[in-house]
Amino acid sequence: MTPEVLTLVAERFKALAEPARLRILNALRSSEMTVTELVDETGFGQANVSKHLQLLHAMHFVRRRKDGLFVYYAIADKGIFQLCDIMCGRLDAEMKARRKLLAV
Amino acid sequence: MTPEVLTLVAERFKALAEPARLRILNALRSSEMTVTELVDETGFGQANVSKHLQLLHAMHFVRRRKDGLFVYYAIADKGIFQLCDIMCGRLDAEMKARRKLLAV
DNA sequence: TGACTAAACAACTAAATAGTTGTACATTGG
DNA sequence: CCAATGTACAACTATTTAGTTGTTTAGTCA
Numbered sequence: 227m228t229p230e231v232l233t234l235v236a237e238r239f240k241a242l243a244e245p246a247r248l249r250i251l252n253a254l255r256s257s258e259m260t261v262t263e264l265v266d267e268t269g270f271g272q273a274n275v276s277k278h279l280q281l282l283h284a285m286h287f288v289r290r291r292k293d294g295l296f297v298y299y300a301i302a303d304k305g306i307f308q309l310c311d312i313m314c315g316r317l318d319a320e321m322k323a324r325r326k327l328l329a330v
Numbered sequence: 331m332t333p334e335v336l337t338l339v340a341e342r343f344k345a346l347a348e349p350a351r352l353r354i355l356n357a358l359r360s361s362e363m364t365v366t367e368l369v370d371e372t373g374f375g376q377a378n379v380s381k382h383l384q385l386l387h388a389m390h391f392v393r394r395r396k397d398g399l400f401v402y403y404a405i406a407d408k409g410i411f412q413l414c415d416i417m418c419g420r421l422d423a424e425m426k427a428r429r430k431l432l433a434v
Numbered sequence: 435t436g437a438c439t440a441a442a443c444a445a446c447t448a449a450a451t452a453g454t455t456g457t458a459c460a461t462t463g464g
Numbered sequence: 465c466c467a468a469t470g471t472a473c474a475a476c477t478a479t480t481t482a483g484t485t486g487t488t489t490a491g492t493c494a
Contacts (some may be wrong), residue, residue: 227356229349229353229470231351231418232356233349233351234353235363235418235421236346236347236348236349236352236416237347238420238421239343239347239417242340242346242347243340243341243343243346243347244481244482244483245333245341247340248339248340249336252331252336252484260440261440261441261442262441267340269361270483271485272441272484273441273442273485274482274483275441276441276443277442277443277482278440278482279442280443282459285486286424294440294492295439295440295441295490295491295492296439296440296441296442296487296491297440297442298492303353306418309413309417310339312409312413313339313343313413314335315343316390316407316409317335317339317342348451350453352469364470365471365472366469366471368472374453375453375454375455376470376471376472377453377454377455377456377472377473378452378454380471380472380473381452381453381472381473384473396471398461398470399460399471400470400471401470401472427478
């Protein structure tokens with residue numbers, strides 16, 4: 227694990243380190259969507275959503291498909307959700323541990 | 331997956347989204363270490379390492395054990411490395427795909 | 435061609451945070 | 465008690481980046 231590799235890994239984690247991007251990914255969980263659909267779904271500005279999508283695409287988390295006026299974005303690798311699920315599991319464990327402490 | 335939960339998840343990813351912190355975690359992979367040992371190992375400043383450790387501890391990625399003058403830090407949950415391994419797998423896949431493209 | 439729409443881009447502002455320097459708090463040994 | 469050492473903390477600077485506004489590019493349909 228060289229520092230160089232760790233820098234690349236950190237870069238990928240950073241792409242997932244933003245609530246806005248997680249919400250976009252979550253919205254894409256069920257099906258592909260256009261930018262405007264994502265704007266409506268999330269309530270973020272169009273330019274903002276577009277910028278987040280560029281980053282997610284650069285990191286290969288989403289793929290794009292242009293069709294006429296619209297660009298459809300979709301999850302490129304379902305494995306992303308595996309990462310989120312692990313984190314959620316950790317969150318659950320934390321909260322349970324905290325509740326247990328408070329109960330004592 | 332409410333926005334609130336996603337915010338908490340993003341917070342945890344953010345803790346791993348820094349090369350410095352990944353290097354610290356990587357150094358702790360084999361055994362627990364004191365702050366100064368980590369400073370020597372990584373070459374970062376003492377205050378800087380300490381600050382990163384506070385954050386990693388707040389996110390329950392490391393645990394601390396005070397012994398006399400020294401504070402020993404260790405990985406709290408080996409599962410962290412599972413996350414890193416998944417990311418590394420993605421990196422590998424990306425690089426192979428890029429090489430394949432260049433070869434054509 | 436010209437009006438219209440979707441997405442991307444550029445430039446900017448505001449907020450977050452990495453890293454540094456200096457200092458304070460503990461703990462140990464003389 | 466006093467000096468030395470390891471760690472944490474506070475304040476600061478510099479960098480990064482999220483989000484906005486305004487504009488540009490590309491495709492569609494009359």
